[in-house]
Amino acid sequence: MHDDATHGQGNSVLLPRPTAWPMALALGLSLIFAGMVTNVAVAALGLAMTLAACVGWFRQVLPHEAHVPVAVIAEEVEIASARTLIQRPQRSASAAPRKVLPVETFLIGNGIRGGIAGGLAMTVPAGIFSVLKYHSFWYAINLLAAGGFVDWASASNAFLCQFHLQGLLAALVIHGLTSLLVGLLYGAMLPMFPRYPIVTAGFMAPLLMTGIMFSALNILSPILNQRIDWPWFILSQIAFGLVCGYVVNLHAKVRTPQFQALSFAERAGLHSNLVELDGSQADPSQTGVQRGTQPGTKNGDKEDGAL
């Protein structure tokens, strides 16, 4: 709040007046507490101190807040970068002097949608595996659910092949949540590599999925760890990734705020000296924004979908 006249007379600033009453109040309360473990006399002293401090404090703020003027000391503070000494190559005024990246990206929500779609897709290979190998669709589901039910750890194959409602529910929750979260994580990382969602998702998502969920599941669910069929598992993962990437790619990219900083010509064509900027790197200390990530817009081609 820059209200009640923080500016005093002339070249001074009004600041709250120093006061010992807050400290006295704190001491009073502490003494009351200390009285509870030592002697009532201490508490009585504390009480007296508390009351006095309350009055004192009150008079600091009412009817008027106490202020003191503090003189502003003339002092020159120069603000300049220590690193502007190197002359930067002169560019056309319109060219962004730093790498501006990425100009277009996907929304985080698209990552979540991708995660959901991928989660659905993943059930297909898993289901096929389950039916082919154990002749029951429920096997895979129960296997996943066993993570939640510790007493299922020693269950037989026959048991796992039957339908169990709680198994179905638990598996739905576990699988749904994991897909959602992997999607979210993926969505948050999308701006780092907005170009080829299908490749990155097909590659990254299985990595994440394996990393997050199943490394933990080794311990969480020994039963799953014992019985897991790795080729099929990886197949389901890839299905997840590809579909996730495909779904993300269906969505239009949105322009990041960086877009406005481009010149009109660049905005119209979207394929100008950004590429050239890539090579002619200026003093790296000048680049304020995400260096290192790929320019989102190297050629005009990414609109019609990479891959």
Place this chain on the structure above:
Amino acid sequence: MAVQTTTTAGTTQAAPRRLLLEVLHDWVTTVDHKKIGLMYIGYALFFLVVAGCQALLMRIQLAVPNNHFVSPQTFDSLFTMHGTTMVFFVGMPILFGFGNYLVPLMIGARDMAFPRLNAFSFWISAFGGMLLYFSYFGASGLYGAGSAPDVGWFAYAPLTAQIFSPGHSTDYWTLAILLSGIGNIGTALNIVATTICMRCPGMKLNRMPLLVWLYLVTSCLAFVTISPLTAAQIMLMLDRYVGSHFFDTQAGGSAVLWMHFFWIFGHPEVYILVLPAFAFANEIIPVFSRKAIFGYPAMVAASVGIGFISLSVWAHHMFTVGLGPGPNTFFTLATMVIAVPTGIKIFNWLATIWGGKIHFTVAMMFATGFLFQFLIAGLTGIMLSVAPFDWQLGNSYFVVAHFHYVLVGAILFMIFSAFYYWFPKMSGRMLSERLGKWHFWIFLIGFHLTFDFMHVPGLLGMPRRIYTYEADRGWMIWNMIVSSGAVFQAVATLLFVYNMVWSYFKGPIAGPDPWDAWTLEWSTASPPPAYNFAEVPTVESRRPLWDIKHPEDPDSRYE
């Protein structure tokens, strides 16, 4: 922290003999957020040394089997006092100290929203710490022999009942924490009100430095975290003083209820401690990578997300109680979910460093250590969040290693980093980088010696809070290594303290902006004058100083 004269006009060259008293008077009556911040930090550093010495005593006791270096009673009070001190009288005050100092400066304000409340909060926390340590003299009432609290830092019922802990030692623990809790709520309230109501023109919420955002989340978390603890402590006081039965198992009270209440506080509390460490990283990593932080909105969202999720995971501290399959599954999943926003943060820090022009100053070295160690600590955390795994390792040294990996490897590292980064602002002088590098490397070696190897005796079944052990358990060599690492850490910390004292008097003059940084605190003198800014600044982007330094290419064009 050493005393520093201010640039206030009033306190110019008084007669040298009166100076000490005057300076003291200045500090006692001050309502200036910078001085209060420094007092917070100084007081926390003092207790850091105290609790560090307690840790050393415990490590000496455990270094070899069948040791009787201290008595079992002393050992109990050592680990209780160590834990309580570190959490309530080191962690909280040091973080609130930095918050007090930095938040108003970073948002271009002249003081906190409630300067007097700020002073009150500091003093009441400080007196809380003193009361806790007074127990060494007066724990059985003033006339009996003293004895410190010895019920562990989470003080499980029914150990705290009058019959099992007679005298007043447990009351000292409760009262000290109540006092510090009042102070913490006061400061948290102040930080929230300051960030919401005191921002300088143009400092919209989405332009606030990430540090301020994180302090906002931390403070909001404090309201819903410290208060339940306060409530539980009031219940415990009622039990002990007027004979109610909240946690009295003889009369139908529940010991498990205390556990719930304590951990409803306890888990978010660890996030209250770690979020400010994230906050420091958010400021320090970009400056020394010479790049803007990557994914600012995602960072904010992740911080808020962590705040919310951390409220729903407390019972992962209680798997061994036997909660049943439903709660076990829920709390396992909820705990794992935290990994997602945390992961987002780690990725964003890496993306910030990626391709940057990294300057490995001591601050950046500590920040790098933080990144790496926090990752590992998170992984052991995920392992412990799995109920069956926890049944095996709960209450073992593995848990101790896990949380010290966070508390030391992440939080303390980031606090050191923050000292190297902001000390020039606070004192006007640079810390010695040469000594700092020694400090970093010795501490790093000590840290890894102690806490990497501490996982092993845990896996071998060594329970925590054990007084001593038999030689044939196979824990001996590991404990020896762990204890020897503690020596390294102690030496490094001494080096750090020496560095601070030496640099305060002899260090090179820092100037207002030694790191070529971008946030508002670097736009004023070092140390800042009492009024912070002669003119209230106006900002147009997240990096106001970048805009000034590069008028041809301001950030405001991109946001």
Place this chain on the structure above:
Amino acid sequence: MSQTAVIPQTANEAWILPSRGVVGMACLIVAESAIFTIFVVAYLYYLGRDQRGPTPRQVLDLPLFTSICLLSSSLTVHLAVAALHRGRRHACSLWLAATVLLGSIFLGGTAHEWYTLIYRDGLTIQTNLFGTTFYSLVGLHATHVLVGLAMLSLALVFSLNGSMSAKHTGRLEVLSLYWHFVDAVWVVVFTVVYVLGR
């Protein structure tokens, strides 16, 4: 002059931020709510777990009249703030006095209730779990009422001797926020203890 980061603002929009008093009180209310939540949870957790009486059903009566008094004091304190805002100081004093009176009736009711519980029914905080949780929850609330009453009385005194004027509206409003909160808590306590708990 220390040069600060001043960048001429393009649009000279007004820079208005919320009042710090209101924000501070809101924070305090959140923190206090958390404390009450824990006490309410404890009450509900121990409800009906007693081995011996008296039980809530045997001894508790609905404190309808005093509750109505407390709740209507929310209205009067609001009217007091409104009156002060419009500069009608006498009306403000009147409404404040009414608030204090209503609050005192509530406290008196609680005192009477406790008296009968202790001396007629023999229920103390030590008797059983119901006694433990009942006295602590209701007592915690009563403490808040007491603090609120003390501050309202202070405001009343200042209002009567004429040192309160329209420019103090903001502060009185913060106080009234606290009072509304105390009333809202009573709604919860009333529901839990006297309606659900019996």
